Amino acid sequence: DAGVIQSPRHEVTEMGQEVTLRCKPISGHDYLFWYRQTMMRGLELLIYFNNNVPIDDSGMPEDRFSAKMPNASFSTLKIQPSEPRDSAVYFCASRRQGVGEQYFGPGTRLTVT
Amino acid sequence: QQQVKQSPQSLIVQKGGISIINCAYENTAFDYFPWYQQFPGKGPALLIAIRPDVSEKKEGRFTISFNKSAKQFSLHIMDSQPGDSATYFCAASPAGGTSYGKLTFGQGTILTVHP
Numbered sequence: 001d002a003g004v005i006q007s008p009r010h011e012v013t014e015m016g017q018e019v020t021l022r023c024k025p026i027s028g029h030d031y032l033f034w035y036r037q038t039m040m041r042g043l044e045l046l047i048y049f050n051n052n053v054p055i056d057d058s059g060m061p062e063d064r065f066s067a068k069m070p071n072a073s074f075s076t077l078k079i080q081p082s083e084p085r086d087s088a089v090y091f092c093a094s095r096r097q098g099v100g101e102q103y104f105g106p107g108t109r110l111t112v113t
Numbered sequence: 114q115q116q117v118k119q120s121p122q123s124l125i126v127q128k129g130g131i132s133i134i135n136c137a138y139e140n141t142a143f144d145y146f147p148w149y150q151q152f153p154g155k156g157p158a159l160l161i162a163i164r165p166d167v168s169e170k171k172e173g174r175f176t177i178s179f180n181k182s183a184k185q186f187s188l189h190i191m192d193s194q195p196g197d198s199a200t201y202f203c204a205a206s207p208a209g210g211t212s213y214g215k216l217t218f219g220q221g222t223i224l225t226v227h228p
Contacts, residue, residue, distance in 0.1 A: 031214060
């Protein structure tokens with residue numbers, strides 16, 4: 001298996017622009033998680049899905065952030081409009097039902113100038 | 114109550130030494146305690162995990178010690194190697210149901226093992 005796939009790996013954008021991050025989970029995994037990692041706040045869970053349904057979005061920082069999972073093999077995290085404080089590495093992870101281990105993707109490094 | 118506190122922030126160990134990283138939690142609903150290892154430019158990867166029904170779990174050079182009454186757990190890396198140099202995160206989540214795997218991470222420990 002190719003593991004969790006994220007794109008793009010790097011994104012540089014200007015403040016106010018819309019940013020879309022993409023994730024393909026491991027085939028057969030029922031759960032998908034979006035995390036944000038910064039030096040100041042560490043690894044934060046933003047939102048997670050079970051069978052394509054959002055279960056908990058309490059970590060989504062503001063209405064500027066939204067996430068969708070239209071099918072079992074694809075999810076997006078969108079930031080509109082982006083701000084410099086959104087600069088971080090965003091990780092997607094997936095896991096199988098009943099198994100604790102989460103498999104993380106390589107991350108997308110977002111820089112908002 | 115959702116916090117997981119991790120210490121130290123950074124750790125320097127000589128090759129062959131023992132690395133010890135500690136974590137403490139408050140939420141008694143936590144029932145699954147994994148440790149993740151992260152190398153620069155990579156996503157975290159599961160190293161070892163424990164449930165509170167055992168006090169210790171060992172996998173190769175890595176051991177988790179768990180103290181349920183104190184709500185603390187620790188990672189011990191025996192015979193530390195330069196290749197172990199990475200950032201280590203403890204985490205915790207409830208077990209079971211849809212909250213299983215909703216991980217709360219510690220702040221991370223940067224481990225450097227000198228040759």
